Amino acid sequence: MRKNLLLIPGLFSLFLLGSCTPESDPKVEAVKRALDVARSQLELSASEFDSLPGFPRSLMPKFKVVDPKDWTSGFYPGTLWEAYRLTGDERLRAEAGKFTARLEGIQYYKGTHDLGFMVFCSYGQQQQTLHDAHSAEVIVEASNSLISRCDPAIGVIRSWDFGEWNYPVIIDNMMNLEMLFWASKHTGDPQYRDVAVRHADITLRNHFREDASSYHVVSYNDDGTVESRGTFQGCSDTSAWARGQGWGLYGYTMCYRETGDTKYLDHARRIAAFIMNHPRTPEDLVPYWDYDAPDIPDAPRDASAAAVIASALFELSTLVPESEGKTYFDRAEAMLMSLSSDAYLAEKGTNGGFILKHSVGHLPAESEIDTPLNYADYYYLEAIQRYLSLRGLDARRL
Ligand code: GLY
Numbered sequence: 001m002r003k004n005l006l007l008i009p010g011l012f013s014l015f016l017l018g019s020c021t022p023e024s025d026p027k028v029e030a031v032k033r034a035l036d037v038a039r040s041q042l043e044l045s046a047s048e049f050d051s052l053p054g055f056p057r058s059l060m061p062k063f064k065v066v067d068p069k070d071w072t073s074g075f076y077p078g079t080l081w082e083a084y085r086l087t088g089d090e091r092l093r094a095e096a097g098k099f100t101a102r103l104e105g106i107q108y109y110k111g112t113h114d115l116g117f118m119v120f121c122s123y124g125q126q127q128q129t130l131h132d133a134h135s136a137e138v139i140v141e142a143s144n145s146l147i148s149r150c151d152p153a154i155g156v157i158r159s160w161d162f163g164e165w166n167y168p169v170i171i172d173n174m175m176n177l178e179m180l181f182w183a184s185k186h187t188g189d190p191q192y193r194d195v196a197v198r199h200a201d202i203t204l205r206n207h208f209r210e211d212a213s214s215y216h217v218v219s220y221n222d223d224g225t226v227e228s229r230g231t232f233q234g235c236s237d238t239s240a241w242a243r244g245q246g247w248g249l250y251g252y253t254m255c256y257r258e259t260g261d262t263k264y265l266d267h268a269r270r271i272a273a274f275i276m277n278h279p280r281t282p283e284d285l286v287p288y289w290d291y292d293a294p295d296i297p298d299a300p301r302d303a304s305a306a307a308v309i310a311s312a313l314f315e316l317s318t319l320v321p322e323s324e325g326k327t328y329f330d331r332a333e334a335m336l337m338s339l340s341s342d343a344y345l346a347e348k349g350t351n352g353g354f355i356l357k358h359s360v361g362h363l364p365a366e367s368e369i370d371t372p373l374n375y376a377d378y379y380y381l382e383a384i385q386r387y388l389s390l391r392g393l394d395a396r397r398l
Pocket of ligand 1: 172
């Protein structure tokens with residue numbers, strides 16, 4: 001969720017500045033167009049949902065609108081904040097504030113691990129923009145709720161309260177740790193960070209295979225031993241569900257940024273290698289919804305996975321030596337360009353006001369297949385923000 005990536009190593013930055021002036025650079029032109037689409041789409045959806053309760057999540061083919069307890073509730077307000085910062089459009093700022101306020105009270109909810117997504121992607125973005133005390137209070141309270149889901153005997157935060165598992169933890173949960181690191185920095189109280197670090201360490205031990213691909217769900221026994229490893233949203237227990245690989249990459253990159261512990265960096269590199277070298281990656285680099293989907297090359301693509309991976313690779317590119325960083329940057333840039341092409345970027349006035357087309361939510365449940373998703377839009381704008389920042393460009397002056 002971090003806004004700026006300010007540390008650009010010397011030679012790497014020279015390479016990034018390159019020979020094109022921004023006006024003559026087709027990649028910058030693509031981003032400029034994407035921001036124009038994003039602004040227009042978000043104004044459309046905000047006016048459509050202004051008088052309706054809830055948050056737009058997807059089109060299936062009709063709108064799926066969710067309440068604050070849904071795991072995706074923070075993404076729409078967060079996308080509005082990102083778009084405001086990128087464009088300076090005051091109307092988006094007003095809408096961002098209105099939609100964030102709809103989440104009021106969710107910080108006390110203890111029924112899910114997704115509080116990081118729900119609160120840090122909304123109030124976190126608001127706090128980053130306005131530096132307001134109220135957002136900070138909400139984030140700290142949500143962090144209290146989140147750590148209440150960690151059984152000290154097991155050492156990880158419980159993801160879900162439904163299902164047959166004894167104590168399920170999903171790879172997605174790595175994303176919720178960023179809020180805990182922030183809460184410790186803000187309050188000076190190490191307890192949030194301690195929970196995050198322990199969760200990351202245990203997940204590193206138990207969630208990953210030899211090739212650095214990840215199981216989706218690991219369930220624990222009450223003594224902390226592993227009860228089972230499998231999937232919920234992937235195509236099989238042993239498959240590599242694309243978005244899950246993205247959550248892991250993003251999560252461990254963020255953990256290295258927050259702790260400086262090189263075991264997280266090494267792990268993020270291994271996940272990046274799995275993703276970047278995968279033989280079933282399509283030419284446009286937007287992954288199939290699962291790297292092991294049986295119907296590849298006809299399997300649906302997942303633009304949300306591409307957006308998460310691209311954003312994570314931009315950050316990873318800043319944390320490693322220059323030549324290695326360039327490989328991550330180049331891949332992320334190529335993914336961003338694919339997402340910004342007509343194949344994935346919506347035409348203004350279509351796609352229900354969402355920015356990107358062609359994501360997959362939960363294919364085994366036959367839910368949200370080849371649809372826009374609010375979190376694809378959120379991580380896409382974050383990737384754009386990171387890209388421009390790495391190139392030393394100001395979105396408002398393109
Ligand atoms: N956190 C649920 C998902 O990625 O679909």
